[in-house]
Amino acid sequence: MCRIITTNWSSQESKSYFPPRLSSPSIAASVKLSANGFFLKFMNPQVYYLLHITGGLLVFLSYGLLIARSWLSDDNRSLRKFGGLMAGIGLFLILLGGFGLLARVYQNQWYPWVILKLVIWVILGGLIALINRKPGLSKVWYWVTLFLGLTAAWAAYFKPGM
Helix, strand or coil, X not given: CCCCCCCCCXXXXXXXXXXXXXXXXXXXXXXXXXXXXXXXXXXXXXXXXXXXXXXXXXXXXXXXXXXXXXXCCCCCHHHHHHHHHHHHHHHHHHHHHHHHHHHHCCCCCCCHHHHHHHHHHHHHHHHHHHHHHCHHHHHHHHHHHHXXXXXXXXXXXXXXXX
């Protein structure tokens, strides 16, 4: 069941059923016809923070699993599949949460720290192939993964160039 959101933001916009910052009719229509206001609740920046952090946890836990698998010289294909699947889901959640935050909190401004985090995301995406194809360098991949995670956390916390 869909409901129409009827809120007046100001006296001049009493004819409009969506806030003034929503200028696109397609966005306004999706807000207007959202089921029980779910669309508006999902747009909360805290949801994007949660998705971003959950994706990061999935990526680093699955990379730890894959590095430990390669360190032990175990050719367990089910662990490799599971680690790859969880890393892919985690990378998607990082991207979804990150761009959601970029749109909702930072008004689509591409600060240097955002570009740095996007570069780290691309490197993390390619690192899974290196972990699986070069298991002899598992100690190196461990330190590279740790460095990338710490660099991403530093960029998110201190926001250089902002």
